[in-house]
Structure formats: C-alpha cells, structure tokens
Amino acid sequence: MTAKIAVLAGDGIGPEVVEQGLKVLEKTAQKFNLSLEFTPARVGGAAIDQEGTALPAATLQICQNSDAVFFGSVGGPQWEKLPPEQQPERAALLPLRQTFNLYANLRPAILFKQLKNASPLRADIIGEGFDLLILRELTSGIYFGQPKGRADDKAFDTLSYRVPEIVRIAKVAFAAARKRRKKVTSIDKANVLTTSVMWREVVVEVAKDYPDVALEHMYIDNAAMQLIKNPRQFDVVLCDNMFGDILSDEASMLTGSIGMLPSASLSDGNFGLYEPSGGSAPDIAGQNIANPIAQILSAALLCKYSLGRPDAHDTIFSAVNQVLDENYRTRDIMSAGCQEVSTSQMGELICGKI
Amino acid sequence: MTAKIAVLAGDGIGPEVVEQGLKVLEKTAQKFNLSLEFTPARVGGAAIDQEGTALPAATLQICQNSDAVFFGSVGGPQWEKLPPEQQPERAALLPLRQTFNLYANLRPAILFKQLKNASPLRADIIGEGFDLLILRELTSGIYFGQPKGRADDKAFDTLSYRVPEIVRIAKVAFAAARKRRKKVTSIDKANVLTTSVMWREVVVEVAKDYPDVALEHMYIDNAAMQLIKNPRQFDVVLCDNMFGDILSDEASMLTGSIGMLPSASLSDGNFGLYEPSGGSAPDIAGQNIANPIAQILSAALLCKYSLGRPDAHDTIFSAVNQVLDENYRTRDIMSAGCQEVSTSQMGELICGKI
Numbered sequence: 210m211t212a213k214i215a216v217l218a219g220d221g222i223g224p225e226v227v228e229q230g231l232k233v234l235e236k237t238a239q240k241f242n243l244s245l246e247f248t249p250a251r252v253g254g255a256a257i258d259q260e261g262t263a264l265p266a267a268t269l270q271i272c273q274n275s276d277a278v279f280f281g282s283v284g285g286p287q288w289e290k291l292p293p294e295q296q297p298e299r300a301a302l303l304p305l306r307q308t309f310n311l312y313a314n315l316r317p318a319i320l321f322k323q324l325k326n327a328s329p330l331r332a333d334i335i336g337e338g339f340d341l342l343i344l345r346e347l348t349s350g351i352y353f354g355q356p357k358g359r360a361d362d363k364a365f366d367t368l369s370y371r372v373p374e375i376v377r378i379a380k381v382a383f384a385a386a387r388k389r390r391k392k393v394t395s396i397d398k399a400n401v402l403t404t405s406v407m408w409r410e411v412v413v414e415v416a417k418d419y420p421d422v423a424l425e426h427m428y429i430d431n432a433a434m435q436l437i438k439n440p441r442q443f444d445v446v447l448c449d450n451m452f453g454d455i456l457s458d459e460a461s462m463l464t465g466s467i468g469m470l471p472s473a474s475l476s477d478g479n480f481g482l483y484e485p486s487g488g489s490a491p492d493i494a495g496q497n498i499a500n501p502i503a504q505i506l507s508a509a510l511l512c513k514y515s516l517g518r519p520d521a522h523d524t525i526f527s528a529v530n531q532v533l534d535e536n537y538r539t540r541d542i543m544s545a546g547c548q549e550v551s552t553s554q555m556g557e558l559i560c561g562k563i
Numbered sequence: 564m565t566a567k568i569a570v571l572a573g574d575g576i577g578p579e580v581v582e583q584g585l586k587v588l589e590k591t592a593q594k595f596n597l598s599l600e601f602t603p604a605r606v607g608g609a610a611i612d613q614e615g616t617a618l619p620a621a622t623l624q625i626c627q628n629s630d631a632v633f634f635g636s637v638g639g640p641q642w643e644k645l646p647p648e649q650q651p652e653r654a655a656l657l658p659l660r661q662t663f664n665l666y667a668n669l670r671p672a673i674l675f676k677q678l679k680n681a682s683p684l685r686a687d688i689i690g691e692g693f694d695l696l697i698l699r700e701l702t703s704g705i706y707f708g709q710p711k712g713r714a715d716d717k718a719f720d721t722l723s724y725r726v727p728e729i730v731r732i733a734k735v736a737f738a739a740a741r742k743r744r745k746k747v748t749s750i751d752k753a754n755v756l757t758t759s760v761m762w763r764e765v766v767v768e769v770a771k772d773y774p775d776v777a778l779e780h781m782y783i784d785n786a787a788m789q790l791i792k793n794p795r796q797f798d799v800v801l802c803d804n805m806f807g808d809i810l811s812d813e814a815s816m817l818t819g820s821i822g823m824l825p826s827a828s829l830s831d832g833n834f835g836l837y838e839p840s841g842g843s844a845p846d847i848a849g850q851n852i853a854n855p856i857a858q859i860l861s862a863a864l865l866c867k868y869s870l871g872r873p874d875a876h877d878t879i880f881s882a883v884n885q886v887l888d889e890n891y892r893t894r895d896i897m898s899a900g901c902q903e904v905s906t907s908q909m910g911e912l913i914c915g916k917i
C-alpha cells in the first residue's frame with residue numbers, strides 16, 4: 210500500500226531542510242521497501258503571497274487526502290505587519306492542528322552526547338546528556354477557548370478544558386512513559402487556576418491505569434526552574450497547550466541546538482503532522498547552512514507513528530548519531546575539532562548511513 | 564515620623580530569615596536616624612493552625628495600619644492536603660495583593676559577580692554576571708479574571724486585562740528602565756492571545772512618553788529560551804501576571820541562588836509588601852542554614868520604596884556585597900575557598916557593615 214505524504218515546506222529555511230528530509234525518507238523507503246507518494250502544497254507566507262491566505266483550501270485538501278503531513282516551517286519578517294490572525298504561523302498552524310484534531314504534540318528534547326559542549330548549561334549539570342519528552346496538549350486550552358475578544362477597554366481569553374481532553378493526552382503521556390523511564394511529571398498551576406485543579410484530578414485518575422509509572426505534579430513556575438537546575442530528573446513532561454509551548458522552547462534551548470529537535474503532532478489514528486521544533490530562521494535562509502537534522506528526525510517520527518515502522522525510525526536516528534560520531538556538524542552545532550558541512554552535505558551524509 | 568511596619572514572618576524558614584532582616588533594618592534605622600515601629604502578625608500555615616485561616620482579619624488590620632509589610636514566606640507540606648483555595652500561599656498572598664492593590668511586582672534577578680560559579684549557566688554565557696529586573700503585573704490577568712469555575716465536565720479560567728491596568732504597570736517599567744540601562748522587553752503571546760494583542764498596543768502607546776527607552780516585544784516561548792541563551796540582553800522585562808510568575812522563577816534559577824533574590828510589590832502610594840522571591844523551604848527550616856540575603860535585600864527595597872530612602876537601600880546592598888567579597892557564604896551558595904556561615908551569622912556579618 211502506498212502511503213501518501215503531503216509536503217508543506219513553507220518559508221525561510223523550510224524548503225532547504227525539507228529537501229534533505231525527503232532525501233532521507235526516499236532512501237529509507239528503498240531500504241525498507243516502503244511505497245511513499247509525496248504531494249507538495251503551499252503554506253505560510255509563500256501561500257499568502259501567491260494565494261492571499263496562509264492555508265489555502267487546496268493545501269488543506271491535499272492534507273486531507275494524505276496519511277501524514279511533512280511540514281517545514283512558516284513565517285518571516287515580511288509578514289509580521291499583517292494582523293495577528295492572518296500571520297503565517299498562527300493562520301497555518303492553528304487551523305491544521307484543529308482540523309486534524311492533532312491533540313498530542315510530542316516534543317522530545319534530547320541533548321545528544323556528541324553535542325554536550327553546545328548546551329548553555331554547566332557540564333556537571335548536563336552529565337552524560339538528557340533525554341526528556343514534552344507532551345503538549347495541542348487543540349484546546351487558552352489557544353482555542355471561547356469567549357476570546359475585546360469590548361470597550363477590555364480584552365479577554367478563556368482557558369478551558371473538558372475532562373475527556375485531559376484524559377486522552379494523559380493516556381498518551383503514560384503510555385509513552387511506560388516505554389521509557391516510567392515517570393510522568395504533570396505541569397499545572399493548581400494553586401491559582403481552576404482548570405489546573407481539574408487537570409490534576411483527571412491525571413491522578415488516569416494514572417491509576419498505569420501503576421508501573423510514577424506520577425509527580427509540578428507547578429509551572431517551579432518547572433521552569435527545575436528544567437534548568439536538573440533536566441535529568443525528567444522523563445515525560447505532560448503539559449497543557451500554553452505551558453507546553455513555554456516549557457518545550459525552554460527545554461529545546463537547553464539542548465543548545467533547536468536545529469536538532471523534531472516534533473510530531475498526533476491524533477487517534479495514524480495521521481500526523483511532523484515538523485522541526487524550531488522556526489523558519491529567515492536570517493539564515495537560502496544559504497545552505499541551516500541544520501536539517503530536526504527535519505530529518507521529524508521524518509523518523511513520521512515513519513514510526515504514521516507508517517507504523519519503528520525500525521525505519523531507529524535506522525534514521527542511528528544514521529544521525531553515526532554522522533555526529535564522525536564529527537560532522539552544521540554551523541549551529543559546530544565546535545573545535547569538527548568538520549563544518551552544509552545543509553545538503555549533512556543530508557547526504559545521513560543518507561549514506563541508511 | 565514613625566514608619567509602621569507589619570512583620571508577617573510566616574512558615575518554614577520565614578521566621579529565621581525575617582529575624583535577620585529585622586536586625587538589619589534596626590541597624591539601618593540607627594545609622595540613618597529612622598524611626599521604625601514593628602508589629603508582628605500571623606500569616607500562612609501558622610495562622611491556619613492557630614486561627615483557621617491563612618490571613619486572619621487581625622493581620623489584615625495590622626497591615627492596613629502600616630506603611631509597609633515585611634513578609635517572610637508561607638506554606639509547607641502539612642497544609643498541602645487542604646483545598647487549593649485554602650492553602651497558605653494562595654489564601655494569604657492573593658488577597659494581600661488584591662486588598663492593597665499591589666499591582667507592580669519588582670523582581671530583580673541579579674547574578675552577583677562573587678557567585679558566578681553558582682549559576683547553572685556556562686561561564687562564557689554569564690560573563691561578568693547579569694542584572695535584570697522582572698516587572699510583573701500582580702493584581703489582574705488570569706489570576707483574578709472572572710468567570711473562573713467548573714460546570715459538568717468542564718473547567719475554565721479567564722485571562723482578562725483592562726487598558727488602564729496595562730498602562731500603569733507599563734509606566735512603572737519604563738520609569739524603572741529610564742534609571743537603568745534604558746531598555747524594556749515586553750513579553751506576550753500576541754500570535755495567539757487577544758489580551759496580548761491589546762497588551763502590545765497599550766505598551767507601544769505608553770512607550771511614546773519614554774522616547775529615551777528602547778522597547779522590544781518578545782513572545783513568552785521565545786523569552787523562556789532567550790533568558791537562558793543570553794540573560795545579559797535584558798534590562799527591564801515587563802510581563803503580565805502569569806508570564807511574570809514563570810519568567811521570574813526561571814530567571815531566579817539562572818542566578819543560581821534563589822536565596823539571594825528579594826522582591827517588592829507596590830501600588831501607587833508608598834505602601835508596599837516586601838518578601839524574598841523564594842519559598843518557605845520546609846526541608847531546611849529551623850536549622851539556621853537558610854540564606855537570609857533575599858530577606859535582607861527585601862528590607863533594602865522597603866527602605867527605598869516605602870521609606871523613600873534610597874541611601875539606606877544602597878547601604879544595605881553594599882553591606883551584602885562586602886560580606887560576599889570577604890567570602891562568607893551560607894550553605895546554598897557555598898563554594899571552595901569560602902567560609903560557610905549560618906543564617907544568623909550572615910545576618911550579623913551584614914549588620915557589621917552598616
């Protein structure tokens with residue numbers, strides 16, 4: 210059976226890194242005898258310029274006919290003057306998340322041992338590196354809660370959650386932890402927010418079905434501290450939409466290289482959207498110097514979750530590790546004694562190990 | 564004229580560190596010929612145990628009759644089983660903030676050059692240390708917005724701001740920046756939140772009255788990264804209530820010693836509440852090992868803002884610096900080649916320099 214993949218390269222470094230991701234996917238398909246069909250579609254600023262909207266109907270249609278979306282990144286200074294609701298990030302990403310009910314956002318924050326020097330943290334805090342998984346609820350909370358608006362001199366947003374929305378993301382978190390180091394840290398602000406009090410109650414209930422997984426609760430303000438103090442204490446970090454946005458960016462910075470971090474946005478079936486955690490990096494776009502590894506690891510996640518091929522995932526992951534072991538680095542992760550390579554060279558090198 | 568100071572020592576390390584803060588205030592009063600009158604009052608878990616409520620009416624009355632509140636810290640494991648709205652932190656702090664309209668929370672995050680080794684950040688990122696001021700809106704936003712509640716299987720909180728609430732905190736931020744390095748970074752999530760769009764508009768308006776101060780806007784997720792990547796880029800960081808809660812804790816951790824960080828919560832007049840940024844630290848309470856410097860620097864802020872004596876503030880600040888220069892350290896900031904001292908010894912040493 211052929212798996213259909215919508216390719217939404219977007220803006221900035223998106224097209225360059227997506228190209229490398231596709232090379233890797235093709236090489237992986239050969240090796241594992243997978244049949245993949247790629248359909249490119251416009252998104253973000255590029256779509257605004259050509260069709261007046263960040264997420265054209267045709268693009269949405271292509272995604273709807275696909276098994277997975279391979280997403281680059283969107284946005285850039287030329288669209289920053291647009292009203293907030295028309296800007297590429299918001300106008301492309303939020304409707305995609307909502308339309309496809311992509312409620313579970315997986316953001317692994319892994320400090321590769323080869324890149325320990327790149328982390329802003331002191332060596333004794335990092336130790337042998339860390340590997341945590343932020344699990345962010347992606348289709349509810351203050352991002353989508355109603356009412357939201359302005360009246361007279363007042364503006365308001367609504368943070369709301371329903372029990373089943375918390376149950377399903379919590380289940381994903383516990384199931385993931387079961388396959389990892391068996392610990393879930395649930396983030397909330399239960400000393401202030403009513404939603405957090407309910408969040409905590411529901412998570413405690415769900416945890417009963419996973420007696421082999423340890424559960425702890427942590428306030429968001431404390432979590433923002435603990436991530437820096439000792440990132441190795443975390444395994445799976447379960448967050449609502451807004452807290453997950455903040456903590457995943459913070460965690461990614463601790464790895465020293467947002468260019469290394471993939472993400473997967475999943476729903477109940479096999480459909481998923483895969484994109485690097487970083488943005489479109491307009492300052493380095495078009496120079497063939499961006500790090501394609503986040504995009505390539507996103508391709509690995511696509512194999513695992515949408516194609517049901519963890520073996521293909523592991524092969525890509527290990528190819529990346531081998532290339533890092535051989536001391537090849539893009540500029541963002543360059544350090545003394547290593548060999549600097551371009552975006553496309555990095556893509557080639559990784560393909561060579563598959 | 565005698566200045567009346569309500570002393571709410573609270574729980575955990577609160578009483579121990581407040582005692583040192585009072586010693587320093589008394590010594591400072593002698594030196595500068597200030598007349599201070601201290602009135603102790605119960606708050607937090609101690610008040611719950613004795614009077615069944617975290618903020619007894621008598622305590623509120625004492626605060627109302629005072630010019631400033633010198634606050635220790637509240638909370639501890641023995642009260643964690645209480646319903647959220649009765650827990651010491653929330654039930655004491657939130658009503659105090661609201662009753663006294665303490666809308667401007669100043670949280671300086673200073674990495675003292677003597678303590679560079681204590682920071683979790685790499686030496687090259689820290690450089691000669693950093694000194695930023697988080698200005699957090701403290702009486703509105705999602706902490707107090709209505710409606711807030713539960714219905715059926717749903718829970719909700721409201722994030723709301725009115726224009727004048729943003730104007731007044733923005734003015735405090737720009738006025739503070741004017742006396743510092745003349746830069747305000749305003750934090751929001753204007754790509755998602757309606758309140759943030761208005762926040763940004765209002766801050767831009769207020770900025771027009773401070774043409775000598777540079778203004779930049781930063782999304783909260785990016786700010787959580789930038790604080791770690793390069794804390795030295797910030798001068799004054801202007802935040803709403805929730806974002807300020809998160810960023811101030813993150814920033815405090817970067818200084819490596821939450822035991823060093825004071826805070827002031829101010830309104831329009833001279834009245835203010837002064838407390839360490841850290842919590843009640845029940846694990847080390849009663850051992851005479853807690854760091855009293857945050858409390859002592861909070862006393863310095865009290866002199867500056869409620870007594871109108873910046874000279875007294877500077878004297879206390881410089882006393883702390885001298886004691887650090889002489890390599891005296893409490894356990895939390897201890898490092899090789901230094902002399903470890905107790906809570907009360909640290910208080911004595913600082914008094915000795917005033």
Ligand SMILES: CC(C)[C@H](C(=O)O)[C@@H](O)C(=O)O
Pocket residue numbers: 298299302454754755784
């Ligand atoms: C662009 C923005 C709407 C988005 C978010 O806040 O979810 C981004 O920050 C992310 O984390 O994917």
Ligand SMILES: CC(C)[C@H](C(=O)O)[C@@H](O)C(=O)O
Pocket residue numbers: 400401430652653656808
């Ligand atoms: C205890 C809690 C309600 C409080 C807050 O969130 O404001 C605390 O975290 C703080 O920062 O003062």
